[in-house]
Amino acid sequence: MLDAGIVYQVADLVVEAGALILSELQRPNGPRGYDYKADVDLEIEVMLRRGLEHILGCDFVGEETGKHQSGHRYCWVVDPNDGTADFLAGRPGSAISVGLLDGAEPVLGVVYAPASPRGPDCIAWQEGMSSILRNGQVIAPAIKNRDLRGSVVFVSLAAAYRRAENDLLCAPAVCEPMPSIAYRLARAASGDGIAGVSLYPVSPHDVVASHALLRAVGGDLFDQDGKPIRYTTSAEFSEPVERCFGGEPVACRSLLVRPWSNLVSR
Known part of the structure; x- marks a missing residue:
């Protein structure tokens, strides 16, 4: 059983790391890096790894620094800057994602977008809490049994260039384009919308944290075939994930059967 309140320590650490993202966005020549790798990604993960291992010494799976897997009950799963490509292009909205698996179950999640359209936005939860936290305040969203009508589906930032087609695929909801699948899912868990979508393959470090947040409010995460996404104890997916909803x-389940391939194939 996790110590009560560990999520507050993790959130503080993640917010501290987020200052590095803000600093990069403010550089005169933009963030350092190219393609899908920013220099700050490794810097953030090294900082997070050190801090997380101090909070709870256990296994670790990170996008940048690799894996340490001893068979421990718990495993940190970390993406230091989800949405790097948009970040390197100077577009704000990338997010730090820190999740914790207990065996194969996501039991803690912190997702922090330091420069979102809403401003700094940190969404957090750990198993045993009755509500999730947003920027340190308790909120009690309920997404279960809500309808698409009048709601929002969070999609990738590329959708901004094909808004009408994406709105049609999301109807009767509307789409909201944004970087970072971790933050899209966290926004859905927070009640800002009904779902978050990725049309491209994701890894556990992209989604474990936000999957924990979805669990907290009665939501779930599905692959392209409509199967609930689950993990092995080694922080891998039990089956390949080409898309997630x-x-x-x-x-x-309504969204995933729609013809999203029409967007990807063009």
């Missing part, structure tokens, strides 16, 4: 379960 997370949020209100009925809405996700």
Whole structure:
């Protein structure tokens, strides 16, 4: 059983690391790096790894620094800057994602977007809490059994260039384009929308944290075939994930059967 309140320590650490993202965005020549790798990604993960291992010494899976897997009950799963490509292009909205698996179950998640359209936005939860935290305040969203009508589906930032087609695929909801699948799912868990979507393959470090947040409010995460996404104890997916749909379960199952391939194939 996790110590009560560990999520507050993790959130403080993640917010501290987020200052490095803000600093990079403010550089005169933009963030350091190229393609899909920013210099700050490794710097953040080294900082997080050190801090997380101090908070709870256990296994660790990170996008940048690799894996340490001893068979421990718990495993940190970390993406230091989800949405790097948009970040390197100077577009804000990338997010730090820190999740914790207990065996194969996501039991803690912190997702922090230091420069979102809402401002700094940190969404957190650990198993045993009755509500999730947003920027340190308790909120009590309920996405279960909500309808698509009048709601929002969070999609990748590329959708901004094909808004009408994406709105049609999300109807009767509307789409909201944004970087970072971790933050899209966290926004859905927070009640800002009904679902978050990725049309491209994801890894556990992209989604474990936000999957924990979805669990907290009665949501779930599904693959391209409509199967609930689950993990092995080694922080791998039990089956390959080519696309993911997370949020209100009925809405996700409705969304995933729509012809998203029409967007990807062009």
